[in-house]
């Protein structure tokens with residue numbers, strides 16, 4: 231990761247009023263697994279997105295906007311747990 235990106239992340243973390251806790255992450259993981267079961271066979275696109283989200287979770291990249299590096303936000307993740315970007319992006 232570049233130092234600019236890590237600076238951006240640090241700033242974003244400080245500005246985030248509602249960081250995702252370990253408990254949120256565990257709950258969102260269950261939600262992802264549940265949605266994956268529903269999407270499997272019916273919506274391969276969504277199932278693939280969910281698989282990638284679970285991968286991001288394992289790698290510690292989950293919950294961060296892929297475009298601007300700010301937190302995606304818990305309310306958005308509750309609606310779209312496999313979201314890659316924040317509402318602004």
Ligand SMILES: [Zn+2]
Nearest residue numbers: 295298316319
């Ligand atoms: Zn963004």
